[in-house]
Amino acid sequence: MFGSRSGKKTGLKIIIVGCGKVGVAILKQLANEGHDITIIDKDPQKVATYANQYDVMGIVGNGANHSVQLEAGIQNADLIAAVTSSDELNILCCTIAKQVGDCATIARLRDPDYSKEASYLREKLGLTMIINPELETAIEVSRVLYLPTALEINSFAHGQAEMTRIKIPEKNVLDNKSIADLGKDLANKQKPINILIAAVERAGEFYIPSGDFVLKAGDIMSCVGTRPMSRKFMEHIGFKTARVKNTMIIGGGNVAYYLAGQLVNMGISVKIIEENKKRCEELSVLLPRAIIINGDGTDQETLNEEGLAETESFVSLTGIDEENILLTLHARKHSNAKTITKINRSNFREVINSLDLGSVVYPCSITAESIVAYVRAKKNSNSNSIETLYHMFDSRAEAIEFRVDEKSEVTDIPLKDLNLKKNLLIAFINRNGSILLPTGQDSIQVGDTAMIVTTETGFTDIRDILA
Structure with missing residues (x-):
């Protein structure tokens, strides 16, 4: 056992099984909010490192083991989150926890076969929540490709409202315009546009703007409204609102599978470049309406042959962050494509934000x-x-x-x-x-x-x- 619980914890008693990227992202956020946390992982080095870093208890062992869960205090736990890389292990962890304790159970399930059975698994196994970072990432990417001039789109009110994040270009109508004046302009249109400027980032500083706040070119701005109003506002400020017609995806993992399925249903042409031949054969069966290319998506010649220069959007979804970043920078230099980059690690966000990557998605943060x-x-x-x-x-x-x-x-x-x-x-x-x-x-x-x-x-x- 590693770590200690210094100070009084006023939050919930939570057990996190799995100290991978997802587990650490959850640990970081919940530890900051004062919860009483115990982490379980088979890797002693990981347990020692994160237990000390976040001042939590750490246990080395199999999270699906009855005695390990007892040592972690499952009898008195409020919640167990099983987020290892194994779906089956996560299900077993939660099943055992339900037999021993009276706590909420959250399981990370990535396999598409399990995702299709999510309702059944929740009901029959008593799971409180099933999280699928790959599916949620695909949903977030598809929202942006539907409105490609946005950097990010978050959905609220069961899809009735959206928060749209954009960067104000040079010589845009918003440059040097106050929030109050913008509000008057939008209200005085023949068909008023109801939108609210919720947040602005400028040169690393964050603002919740008042009416006298003056917008500047280069600002990154988040606005809130219904989906139709958001699109009318984008048109008013000179942004294109048509969805992309086609996309090139590098990497054929689960995110690519989920994303391609959503895009083809939206009428968007999809081309996936995947190096593993067996995976290409699987995707060809699973996604008959998509084009699957067996090739090295990090090879410039392959990208050129497959039409990088002409593609309207480019999504880098390999399992290596550095590859995704380089692919995106290459695509931005050699095409006019809307680019979206998947980043698994979140500890270098300041550096990543300084790069011209377009939209960036963090599966761990979504989870x-x-x-x-x-x-x-x-x-x-x-x-x-x-x-x-x-x-x-x-x-x-x-x-x-x-x-x-x-x-x-x-x-x-x-x-x-x-x-x-x-x-x-x-x-x-x-x-x-x-x-x-x-x-x-x-x-x-x-x-x-x-x-x-x-x-x-x-x-x-x-x-x-x-x-």
């Missing part, structure tokens, strides 16, 4: 956000709970959608009369499926969901917005 949202909802004993959570701008801010199930100090009171915390914005209210971008006269009501953007972390309840 961690899902689990953090669940943990916060479970920690909160009230009926208000977290529907959706996204970390923004390298975790310097959070966008959280709360469900409001009961009356409280924040309901039925005009927003202008609420004593809100600083650096906090109420971005939208979802009322019966209609998205409201609130003014000071509007109020949050029971039955709504409300999305906030804040620079504080750890919110578990809508009442946390109050100072």
Whole structure:
């Protein structure tokens, strides 16, 4: 056993099985929020390193072993998250945990065969949540390819609202325009455009802008609205809104499989370049409407022969971050393609952000956000709970959608009369499926969901917005 629990832990008792990239991403976020965590892994070096780094308990062993789980305190645990690289081991971990303790169980399942049976597995095995980083990554990539001028698109209110992240180009209509003036322009159109500027990053600094904030070329801006309004806003500022017609994917792993299936159903032509011949044969059967090329996607000649110069989008999905980065830089130099890069490690984000990579997706972060949202909802004993959570701008801010199930100090009171915390914005209210971008006269009501953007972390309840 490694590590110690210095200081009083006020959060949940959580066991994380597997100290790979996903496990560490979850550990980092939950440890920062003060939970009582025990990690389990077969690798003594990993356990010792992460137990000391994050001040948690660490146990070397098989997480599916009954005695190992007992040593980790499964009897008193609130949650066990099994996120090893083996789907079968993760299922077994959760099954044993349910027999020994009375805790929530989360299993990482990557295999497409298991994903198809997700509902059955949840019901029959009593799994609280099944997470599939590869599938969630594919969904995020497909959103961006549907609106390729965006850097990132996050979905809220069951798809009714979106947060779209863009970079303001030189000589754009937004350059040197204040938020207030932009609001007047959009309101005075024949068909007003309802959009809210939720966050801006400029030269490494993060802002939740007020009306007098002046936008500049080079700013990275996140705006919130319904999907139709987001597209109208993009058109208004001169961004193309047509989805790509074709894409070239390098790497034929699970993310590529999930992504290609979604894209061909959207009418987008897909070409996958994969070096492993056996995998190419499998993909040819699984994806009959996609073009599968057996070749080295990191070879310049192969890329040229397969039409890099003409492709509208280029997605690098190999298992090696450095390869993905170099492929994207090459594609940006030799084509006009929309580029998307998969990065597995998140510890060099500052360096990655300084590169001109276009859109970047982090599967580990996507997974961690899902689990953090669940943990916060479970920690909160009230009926208000977290529907959706996204970390923004390298975790310097959070966008959280709360469900409001009961009356409280924040309901039925005009927003202008609420004593809100600083650096906090109420971005939208979802009322019966209609998205409201609130003014000071509007109020949050029971039955709504409300999305906030804040620079504080750890919110578990809508009442946390109050100072």
